[in-house]
Amino acid sequence: xxxxxxxxxxxxxxxxxxxxxxxxxxxxxxxxxxxxxxxxxxxxxxxxxxxxxxxxxxxxxxxxxxxxxxxxxxxxxxxxxxxxxxxxxxxxxxxxxxxxxxxxxxxxxxxxxxxxxxxxxxxxxxxxxxxxxxxxxxxxxxxxxxxxxxxxxxxxxxxxxxxxxxxxxxxxxxxxxxxxxxxxxxxxxxxxxxxxxxxxxxxxxxxxxxxxxxxxxxxxxxxxxxxxxxxxxxxxxxxxxxxxxxxxxxxxxxxxxxxxxxxxxxxxxxxxxxxxxxxxxxxxxxxxxxxxxxxxxxxxxxxxxxxxxxxxxxxxxxxxxxxxxxxxxxxxxxxxxxxx
Amino acid sequence: xxxxxxxxxxxxxxxxxxxxxxxxxxxxxxxxxxxxxxxxxxxxxxxxxxxxxxxxxxxxxxxxxxxxxxxxxxxxxxxxxxxxxxxxxxxxxxxxxxxxxxxxxxxxxxxxxxxxxxxxxxxxxxxxxxxxxxxxxxxxxxxxxxxxxxxxxxxxxxxxxxxxxxxxxxxxxxxxxxxxxxxxxxxxxxxxxxxxxxxxxxxxxxxxxxxxxxxxxxxxxxxxxxxxxxxxxxxxxxxxxxxxxxxxxxxxxxxxxxxxxxxxxxxxxxxxxxxxxxxxxxxxxxxxxxxxxxxxxxxxxxxxxxxxxxxxxxxxxxxxxxxxxxxxxxxxxxxxxxxx
DNA sequence: TTGAAAGCGCTAACAT
DNA sequence: ATGTTAGCGCTTTCAA
Numbered sequence: 034x035x036x037x038x039x040x041x042x043x044x045x046x047x048x049x050x051x052x053x054x055x056x057x058x059x060x061x062x063x064x065x066x067x068x069x070x071x072x073x074x075x076x077x078x079x080x081x082x083x084x085x086x087x088x089x090x091x092x093x094x095x096x097x098x099x100x101x102x103x104x105x106x107x108x109x110x111x112x113x114x115x116x117x118x119x120x121x122x123x124x125x126x127x128x129x130x131x132x133x134x135x136x137x138x139x140x141x142x143x144x145x146x147x148x149x150x151x152x153x154x155x156x157x158x159x160x161x162x163x164x165x166x167x168x169x170x171x172x173x174x175x176x177x178x179x180x181x182x183x184x185x186x187x188x189x190x191x192x193x194x195x196x197x198x199x200x201x202x203x204x205x206x207x208x209x210x211x212x213x214x215x216x217x218x219x220x221x222x223x224x225x226x227x228x229x230x231x232x233x234x235x236x237x238x239x240x241x242x243x244x245x246x247x248x249x250x251x252x253x254x255x256x257x258x259x260x261x262x263x264x265x266x267x268x269x270x271x272x273x274x275x276x277x278x279x280x281x282x283x284x285x286x287x288x289x290x291x292x293x294x295x296x297x298x299x300x301x302x303x304x305x306x307x308x309x310x311x312x313x314x315x316x317x318x319x320x321x322x323x324x325x326x327x328x329x330x331x332x333x334x335x336x337x338x339x340x341x342x343x344x345x346x347x348x349x350x351x352x353x354x355x356x357x358x359x360x361x362x363x364x365x366x367x368x369x370x371x372x373x
Numbered sequence: 374x375x376x377x378x379x380x381x382x383x384x385x386x387x388x389x390x391x392x393x394x395x396x397x398x399x400x401x402x403x404x405x406x407x408x409x410x411x412x413x414x415x416x417x418x419x420x421x422x423x424x425x426x427x428x429x430x431x432x433x434x435x436x437x438x439x440x441x442x443x444x445x446x447x448x449x450x451x452x453x454x455x456x457x458x459x460x461x462x463x464x465x466x467x468x469x470x471x472x473x474x475x476x477x478x479x480x481x482x483x484x485x486x487x488x489x490x491x492x493x494x495x496x497x498x499x500x501x502x503x504x505x506x507x508x509x510x511x512x513x514x515x516x517x518x519x520x521x522x523x524x525x526x527x528x529x530x531x532x533x534x535x536x537x538x539x540x541x542x543x544x545x546x547x548x549x550x551x552x553x554x555x556x557x558x559x560x561x562x563x564x565x566x567x568x569x570x571x572x573x574x575x576x577x578x579x580x581x582x583x584x585x586x587x588x589x590x591x592x593x594x595x596x597x598x599x600x601x602x603x604x605x606x607x608x609x610x611x612x613x614x615x616x617x618x619x620x621x622x623x624x625x626x627x628x629x630x631x632x633x634x635x636x637x638x639x640x641x642x643x644x645x646x647x648x649x650x651x652x653x654x655x656x657x658x659x660x661x662x663x664x665x666x667x668x669x670x671x672x673x674x675x676x677x678x679x680x681x682x683x684x685x686x687x688x689x690x691x692x693x694x695x696x697x698x699x700x701x702x703x704x705x706x707x708x709x710x711x712x713x
Numbered sequence: 714t715t716g717a718a719a720g721c722g723c724t725a726a727c728a729t
Numbered sequence: 730a731t732g733t734t735a736g737c738g739c740t741t742t743c744a745a
Contacts, residue, residue, distance in 0.1 A: 035511060037722060048732050053724060061730055078507075080487035084433065085722035087424035088737045103453040104446060113443040113470045120469065120481065125488055128468040129460065130453045141460065147420040148465055171375065259658070288658045315655035318599070318628045377738060388716045393740065401714055425738035428721045 036077035045069055056081060087149065096124050096341055097145035099138060100178075101158040103130040106313055107330050108156060111178065114334025115154065115341070122342055124151070133158045146171060151345040154178055154337055160220075174344040174351070176337055181222040186353060188344075190337040192328040193357040194223050198230020200362045201280045201308040201326050206238050208370045210278030210306055214246040216265045216290065218282035219253070227310065231280055245272050250286055258282075262289025270297050277305055278368075284309040284316065287323055291367065295320070306368040310360075322365035329358045376417035385409055396421060427489065436464050436681055437485035439478060440518075441498040443470040446653055447670050448496060451518060454674025455494065455681070462682055464491070473498045486511060491685040494518055494677055500560075514684040514691070516677055521562040526693060528684075530677040532668040533697040534563050538570020540702045541620045541648040541666050546578050548710045550618030550646055554586040556605045556630065558622035567650065571620055585612050590626055598622075602629025610637050617645055618708075624649040624656065624665055631661060631707065646708040650700075662705035669698045 038052045045052075047066065054062050055070040062070075073079075087093045096119050100108040116126045127145055131138035138158055145153060146167065153168060153175035162185045168175045176188040198215075205213050215231045218224030228247070235241055248268050250261035262281060266289065269276050281287035287309030294305050301307055301321045309316075312327035336356050344351045378392045385392075387406065394402050395410040402410075413419075427433045436459050440448040456466045467485055471478035478498055485493060486507065493508060493515035502525045508515045516528040538555075545553050555571045558564030568587070575581055588608050590601035602621060606629065609616050621627035627649030634645050641647055641661045649656075652667035676696050684691045 039722075049723080050725095050733080051731060053722095054731090057724085063730060066730080080483075082428070082722050083488055084424045084427035085737090086724075088422070088428055088722080088739085089724045091737080093424065103443075103456070104449045106444060106446075109444045109449045112468070116443070116468065116470050117472075120484065123484075125467050125484060126469070127465050128452070128456065129466070130456050132457075143420075144460065144463075144465060148423055288655075292658070313655070315628075315653070315658070318632070318655070318659055320658075320660040379738075389739080390716055390741090391714090393738095394715090397740085403714060406714085422738050425721090426740075428723085428738085429740045431721085 036074075036079045037082070038079075041070065041073050041077065041079065044073055091149075092151055092345070093149045094124050095127060095148060095150045096152050096154065096345065097127045097129070097142075097148070097150035098154045099129045099131055099141050099145070100156045101131055101133045101138075103128065107179075107311060107328060110330040111156070111334040111337070114331045115338045118335055118338030119342060124342070124345070131158055135159045135164075139164050143167065146173060152176070152341040154341060156180060174341075176340055176344075178333065178337055179223065183222070188340065188353055189355040190333055190340065191223075191357065192330075192333065192360050194226025195230040195233065196357075197310055197326045197328070197360045198227040198232075198280070199234045200230070200360055201227075201310065202231045202234035203238075204324070204362055204364070204368060205278035205280060205306055205308060206234065206240070208278070208302070208306055208368055210276075210370075211240075212243055212246070212274060212276045213240075213278040213280060214248070214269050214276035215242065216262060216269075216279060216281045216286055217247060217249050218286075219249070219251065224282055227280075227282060243272075243276075245269075246276060250282060258285025259289035259292070262286030263293045264289075266290040266293035270294070270299075275305075279305060279307050281307065281309045284311040284313045284323060284325055287325070287367075288319070291319070291321060291323070301367050302370050306370055308368050312363050316363070316365060319367075321367045324365045324368035325363055327361045327363050329360060332358050376414075376419045377422070378419075381410065381413050381417065381419065384413055431489075432491055432685075433489045434464050435467060435488060435490045436492050436494065436685065437467045437469070437482075437488070437490035438494045439469045439471055439481050439485070440496045441471055441473045441478075443468065447519075447651060447668060450670040451496070451674040451677070454671045455678045458675055458678030459682060464682070464685070471498055475499045475504075479504050483507065486513060492516070492681040494681060496520060514681075516680055516684075518673065518677055519563065523562065528680065528693055529695040530673055530680065531563075531697065532670075532673065532700050534566025535570040535573065536697075537650055537666045537668070537700045538567040538572075538620070539574045540570070540700055541567075541650065542571045542574035543578075544664070544702055544704070544708060545618035545620060545646055545648060546574065546580070548618070548642070548646055548708055550616075550710075551580075552583055552586070552614060552616045553580075553618040553620060554588070554609050554616035555582065556602060556609075556619060556621045556626055557587060557589050558626075559590070559592045564622055567620075567622060583612075583616075585609075586616060590622060598625025599629035599632070602626030603633045604629075606630040606633035610634070610639075615645075619645060619647050621647065621649045624651040624653045624663060627663055627665070627707075628659070631659070631663070635660070641707050642710050646710055648708050652703050656703070656705060659707075661707045664705045664708035665703055667701045667703050669700060672698050 129141040156178040179191045248265045253261045309325040312325040316323040469481040496518040588605045649665040652665040656663040
């Protein structure tokens with residue numbers, strides 16, 4: 034059988050409360066007693082019963098994470114980083130993958146809420162802000178990851194998407210591109226931020242997007258990003274004059290873009306330079322290695338975990354905090370038009 | 374405040390027990406009463422307190438999953454599939470990433486055990502079988518994923534690794550390769566199984582591995598697979614005669630292999646055909662798209678979840694079961710030497 | 714068909 | 730420095 038405080042108490046002729054105090058490093062316990070108790074705990078490999086503890090403290094020592102797609106390396110990396118950080122403090126992590134389905138996400142949030150998680154971390158695939166109401170109502174602290182909602186104040190950790198756009202676009206300009214197109218993502222904060230960064234970078238070089246140079250992949254998710262990128266690029270290639278640089282919403286889109294360029298008999302980067310976002314692990318191994326903006330997902334996970342732990346530990350509500358992580362450009366062949 | 378059974382009982386002038394019975398669909402409750410209770414539950418958005426329930430039933434409605442690396446698409450896919458399946462039945466999933474570190478894995482298992490998970494699912498990075506003892510002792514049902522331990526009986530779900538080796542090697546033979554090398558993985562069941570399949574396929578075609586045609590990537594994990602694959606391939610290319618086909622332990626290794634072949638001024642597949650394992654998502658986008666054996670990780674996750682749920686629900690120990698999932702060959706350019 | 718009593722393992726508040 | 734009492738929210742057993 035699994036040992037309980039009561040067992041240890043009986044073995045040692047002490048009361049349950051004394052054992053409990055030792056367990057939680059309560060100060061007023063005699064040195065002798067403490068040692069005896071700890072010894073016996075080791076012997077029995079005692080593990081506190083979290084359910085019992087939760088019942089009385091009202092805390093579950095548990096954190097919930099909901100991501101749109103666990104298969105996506107960006108979210109997998111975040112999940113991994115969070116898992117590592119919170120475990121150190123004795124928390125365990127529920128992870129749930131919503132498959133980019135808002136209805137499923139709602140259910141998952143509800144289920145984790147029923148588990149009385151101490152904090153919720155959500156990379157939401159919602160378009161509206163409704164599902165966060167139940168969190169507010171139940172007073173469960175939560176942090177949004179990666180995607181924000183305009184006009185909705187909340188704790189947030191994610192990459193600085195405007196900086197992503199600036200970084201990528203400025204790089205293309207510096208590589209000599211003069212007709213830089215952007216294949217933008219769907220109507221979520223990340224895509225909007227990158228688009229804004231793109232415009233901003235052009236503006237600071239006295240440039241502006243040419244007609245038809247901003248195309249959208251539509252509402253499609255990452256799993257079909259390459260197909261959407263291909264289609265979008267075909268449109269761009271039909272323009273006259275055609276672009277000489279393309280900043281893609283993300284790496285899967287950039288793969289489709291490069292394929293479309295090759296299929297048209299053109300070269301990367303000589304005819305068209307390409308920059309993606311995400312810095313996926315395969316970027317090095319492509320026909321033309323892909324320049325990409327790294328989102329620093331590990332750091333996002335770490336910061337989210339730190340903030341989550343702070344919120345879990347604090348008795349009183351922690352002030353809202355929005356943390357933007359700096360992205361980083363990783364230059365590879367797909368954009369190297371200048372020799373160095 | 375969050376609603377409790379007691380609140381509903383008071384509101385309706387019933388006892389807590391009655392409410393509890395309605396909650397669990399207990400038969401002997403009057404139709405009228407049941408309806409009244411359910412109505413009130415909806416109104417209050419009642420969610421049962423899992424901690425209280427666990428405390429008395431001894432079940433947590435929780436499942437633990439430990440993988441070596443959540444970033445690896447193979448494990449991410451398994452985790453995702455399991456998460457989907459178990460949620461349907463009202464279970465939540467703790468996911469933990471051990472970073473291929475046996476000591477960390479031990480800790481994570483211990484922590485999840487302390488959480489009283491109903492079932493443990495483990496893709497172990499252990500070399501020995503020690504850490505499973507605590508599971509046996511505490512009588513927590515568990516299932517090993519992907520990696521087995523010779524001579525150690527346990528529940529297991531994974532791909533049929535011998536079939537992986539047979540599939541890949543037979544394919545290379547059929548493509549006309551006659552000097553087929555194998556870059557094998559570390560001393561774990563998956564690598565050993567694939568190696569055996571490789572030998573077996575050669576044998577059934579009256580062939581045998583040539584001298585020096587089996588090289589190992591050593592103990593390195595997947596994150597440096599490409600470097601290890603590169604080094605191993607350099608050795609193979611030095612052989613006379615050199616191989617005309619290489620079956621690689623996994624896709625990252627195959628990437629390194631192809632790079633080494635290109636660096637040597639040779640062509641894939643004309644000079645050397647290459648087959649990997651894992652069918653990673655980028656396989657289509659490489660300089661030469663990579664033929665790979667798919668491990669059917671989604672199915673592995675699904676079967677593991679089904680088995681786990683069966684074990685969680687059953688009062689008595691469920692008979693041991695070892696399930697091998699059939700792999701599938703996905704042919705791409707890296708091995709297509711014959712026209713069709 | 715409904716409810717009263719007991720208790721799961723632990724912690725908080727208050728004695729001693 | 731140690732122990733007593735009470736109770737967290739729920740389920741189980743048994744009685745009405």
